[in-house]
Amino acid sequence: MTKLNKPRKLVSIAIALGMVFTSLAIMPIAAEETIMNYSDISLSGGFQAGNFEEVWDITKSDLVLTFTVDLNGMVDDSGAHAWSEFGVRTVGYGNFNPTWEVEGAGVWLATDYDWSANTFDPDPLGIPTLDLDDKLILQKAGGCGEGDYNLPSIPPNPLANHAVWFDRDGVDQWQALNWGAIDNVTYNTGGTYDVIITLHSTSDTSGEAYMTINGRPQGFYVPNWHSGPADLMPAGMTFTGDMKQMQAFYGLYGDGAVHTVSFENIEIEGTLYVPSINEAKEYIGDNISHQGIVNGLIAKLNAAAKQFEKGEENTANNILMAFINEVEAQKGKKIPPDIADKLIRWAEAWIEYPELAI
Ligand SMILES: [Ca+2]
Ligand SMILES: [Ca+2]
Ligand SMILES: [Ca+2]
Incomplete structure (x- = not known):
């Protein structure tokens, strides 16, 4: 069931350019809820993926996935590119792109980055500028982009967004004053991101997902970027799958080089599935x-x-x-x-x- 991500050009570059100018211990905590803390996961490849054994029932309580993703091992050489994923999928599905181009088995963080060769190189000495490095989105179908966000409503211009693209190093003094430019949060990130994904069920087969990155909710502008908070924020997406039987999974797929990604300080809080x-x-x-x-x-x-x-x-x-x-x-x-x-x-x-x- 696993399908690998095919190289796919990013479509978000235009808006980010627009931005440049404008801006294992189980600890029961209650009768039902459980917090699981997992060892760090480091993936390398090529392709590497896996999942945790626990089965979660999102219909009993929200499921919250908290972790730090370190993307410094992603290689930006010409011809090299990689993606990583961390999220939940229905029991029985694969651990990377549980579904491809169609939803139906969960939702996850998908990481990507600017396709320019050497994009992670530092800004020219003494000339810091807002540039594109890492991209973090929710995904409910492999290969899909930020156009799948539909909460609180479908963004008319998904490329006009906030807390989707991040700059690992600095910005200039004017860019730093733009709304949404936050030191060590949206720029000067160093390539590591604190992620919290919150999942809420709306039926046995449907749910809603929101994600914060470095504490920032994601958002979309209507119709285009303008100063001030994003118009649709926090932005999230509906997703489908068996809400009573979800497992957390993680994966890396890359080509052209040996890439690595690590997921650290992983904590999952929710209600474990109980069979009849x-x-x-x-x-x-x-x-x-x-x-x-x-x-x-x-x-x-x-x-x-x-x-x-x-x-x-x-x-x-x-x-x-x-x-x-x-x-x-x-x-x-x-x-x-x-x-x-x-x-x-x-x-x-x-x-x-x-x-x-x-
Ligand atoms: Ca860059
Ligand atoms: Ca940069
Ligand atoms: Ca920069």
Whole structure:
């Protein structure tokens, strides 16, 4: 399902030129919400991509992805170019461009940069100027650009934007006075960006995404750049997919050189997916090899489900407590620790939220 990004000319250069002249620890925090902190991810290639195992249910609470992306390893030599992505996609889809040119399986940060050779070179000595370096956008379909933004409304001129293009080094004294020019935020970025992506579901299959970069919300001007705040800001986009089963993924694709990107200080906050008891039985059968243990656990889950169906929640909860005890006793023995932790979390969720069980 993974399709690689094909080299594609940036269409945003015109507006940026216009701007020149104008300007692993799990920490439960509440009954449902979880914060996951992950080790830094460094990708190199060529092509390299992956995902985190956790499955998130955006219908239960917003999902917030916080990380720093370091783009200093992207190579700007003639003939070399690369893109990176970090976001969420529905379980079962690929880890780079989960969909291509059509939405349907999530939303992610896509990074790009000016196609001029040596674009990351410093400004001429003593002549700082606003120039194009890094571009960061939300994407819900591989290969698509900022024209996909549609919140609060579709920008009539997607090329007139704020907090989409960034300059790694300085600007001149007049450019520094332009609205939206912020030292160490939109210019003098050094090629690293603090990103926060916030996802909110509007149904089981649709949601809304917003992103801040170095703390700045993104925006679009109507109809063209003018002094003052962007007219459509914060700007975001609707997206589609299975909101109950989203996984975070990351990827790099580049050519013409060995490129690297790193994602650091990764934190994801949201509600982990909880399957029904019936779905959990299937998972146990697929992931625990000792048949006696599988039979014992499934028997308990069958009994608990029967009690839930009769409305006997206390009895069901007692059975689930026995289930938890059995899993804990076998954790690291006949049940791998990560699978045991997941089963315990699910059983605790069924006890607390019986509507999730059946
Ligand atoms: Ca440049
Ligand atoms: Ca620059
Ligand atoms: Ca510059």
